[in-house]
Amino acid sequence: MKRLTHALIIVLLLSLPLAAGFRSQDITVHKLDNGLKIVLHEDHDIPNIAYYTFFRVGSRNERPGLTGVSHFIEHMMFNGTQANGPGQFDRIMEANGGANNAFTGEDLTGYTNWYPAAALEKMIALDADRMQGLIFDPQVLESERGVIASERRMAVENNNENLLSETVRAAAIMAHPYHWDVIGWMSDILSWKRDEIIAYYRTFYSPNNAVIVVVGDFQTAKIMELIRKYYASIPRGPEPPAVLTVEPPQLGPRRVTVRKPAQTPEFIMVFHAPAATDPDFPAMDVLGMALLQGESSRLYQRLVARDQLAIDVSGGIGMSIDPLLFTFTVKPRPGTDTALIEKAIEEELEKIKKEGLAAKELQKALNSVRMDFYNPLMTISGKAYKLGESEIYYGGYEHIFKAMDPYKAVTLKQVQELAGKYFSENNKTVGVLVPEGGAK
């Protein structure tokens, strides 16, 4: 439900013959003097508005001791400003027919509001107010700390796959802040200091570090008038510090084991992978689809259908600002020897390195990319998300309209070469959760 941490945002964008009404010329971009960027698209199908604010901040910008703080601030954004006390944001929004959510990733934090068009001005006032006005009331802060601890217990400690995933990530990534998961380490969650939280907020929650995307039932001139009215007086902030750490090349395979009472094992294998803007990204994405997407994928067929070692497989590559991971997540059958799973994946990867993919696998990936492009365009929230995502990862919404091109340019030869380049023994980290205790 609300305010989910999402560790990996895997989505595809592409350009295609576009539906009437959602073309580059149907979108306008505006910038205020304080650096705030606004992307607008009028869509009058339903009397509602999707108002999304993206900040260029996530776990990537954190440091030891403050892990998880981006996500914590996301929660605190609903917990009180000078003008609106704790809880007022939600109370006012819901009483006016609106609802909201928010999410934090490695690279971005997004605030998503959905409300009837008639509520527009009130809602803009609320959003502008919290961009710089949070008070971090000490008592509220402590209560919210408990919420986050509960979220971590639910999402990590009582979820074996995520527990293993966190361990594998920390083993594969040594130096870069992607080392920790978005939720942060429990000891950090329990000990963040209020003044450090506020300093982090001041650094990253500035208009020049944000982009607002609005899609829905509004008039562009009118909404810009309101946005200027409420945001123009917010001062430009300092330039957020760049993330300078570069993950050093991995020089040998890594292996981690988690032992825990459980009825079923877990298995995850990862390789360092290219960032969203890397020219290798689309071809690696195609590889991910061929290997892991759908029941026709190579690894579903091998591990679930043929060898019957697993209940399910998932994974692939996700968009990220800095290089992250290509993931193979396998849900083994109870009692399965996970070494067999590892061996089978290795064999399938070797096949691709030697023989490449079939032409029909490339075509399948392109069809999938087209579906993933059109599906979100059915809704105002889907459009708002795609526009914002494009802004964060590619520096501009325009990318949406040419995102298909690099996929169309992917060749079988390129895919084969990249399989060799990335799926190497030295670039690999394997994690296994071994059930122990009375369970079988």
Next chain:
Amino acid sequence: MKKAILVVISAAFVILPLHGANSLPTPQKMKLGNGLTVYYLQDRDLPLVAARMLVKGAGTAFEPAEGLANLTAALMLKGAAGRSAAQVAEDIDSLGAALDISAADEYLNLSASCLAEHFERLMTIAADCVLQPAFSSEEFEKERQNRIDSLKAAKDNPGQAVRLYFRKAYFGTHPLGHLAGGTDTSLGAMTVDQVIAYYKKYLGPQQAVLAVAGDIDAEKLKQVLNRTFGKWQQSAPAPAASLPQFPVPRGKVLILVDKPDATQAYFALGFPGFGMGDEISAAAQVMNTLFGGRFTSWLNTELRIKRGLTYNTNSSFQQWRGAGIFNVFSYTKNDKIGEMLDITFELVAKAKKEGFGEEEIQSARNYILGQFPPTLENLGAKARSYLTLDFYGLGLNYYDGLLERISKIGKAQADTVAANYFSDQDYVLVVVGKAEEISAQLAKIGEFKVKQITAADF
């Protein structure tokens, strides 16, 4: 992005959306020669088509063996019309399309989505799966084993497990106590012959309703249907599907499922509710919005916002034909579960005794009305709505009427819902957690029957 572990928690509930006039575009309705009813809406905004189909009666509540309906549904995709399971998967995935078949409680669901240019091919595959499933012994065995394994995986996840245990605890031997994913015992005894017999008995065009929405013109649709689902042969009429009298909790039904490694305790609480389309729906939706249906609800305010006890709590009405239940759900760390349940029961008592304020009722009305339009934005949601409204006999303008009623709900009506359905004496409460650390906190509620999470079944 992670795929959910494959234990389907099937519930017949539909979030009843509400809105102004003509909230749902009016589709065309037709009937094929073999009795198949078809709803059709042309929408050319995007080059996409969504098809949804519902087969009345082919749901988990009417299956002779627990988990059979959903296993049958899944197997329909595992080989058909001379194509193997791998080939069918390849045929679907090569289009970038989605095709799923699963069993809900009262019916079977088919869901197909694709690019408009692939509609005919996808419908051909879908019809092959429905009309000529292979039901091979080999695929049956794989699927059965996969489900047995998935039950174990579900028990490793207490948030998922608590809902399965609750369903069993509330409904017992009533057909709605059937878990869509089956149980260790039921799956252990299941045979492929049962699947074939079930398919023959419950699947037929006379019981089916299809809805298609998207970028396809009427002529083309008719051609495609004539070549695909139009060829579905009528079979002997399926047995009448009606649910027996719902169980109503008398006294407290208390279950504690011991999961010794859990660092958080999860609870599910249930009271009786009402059936789909019941007159009380409008008032109930307002009441639930306030009690546990949104972020500023009573439950979330007290458990999360004020005390930081949990990340998530919510309540909802689940409805089937003729009856339903009311559900409350949350979790907290082991040493706080007693406090969490105390507060939950205090809120139940307060709602029952004092009811809600006029101002918050107005807020709830606005919230429900304001959040309605996006619920029918996409093609699949429109198609699904036609089927649901048809199945429950509510009429295609149901949402408009419901909305109208919601906009007039006042304190008296909302309070009546709480007064009628909440109880401090008669309910079902299931807790999954580490017994050693939570039993003492639960003792004041009453005596819990203790189950081990590692034991077979639920």
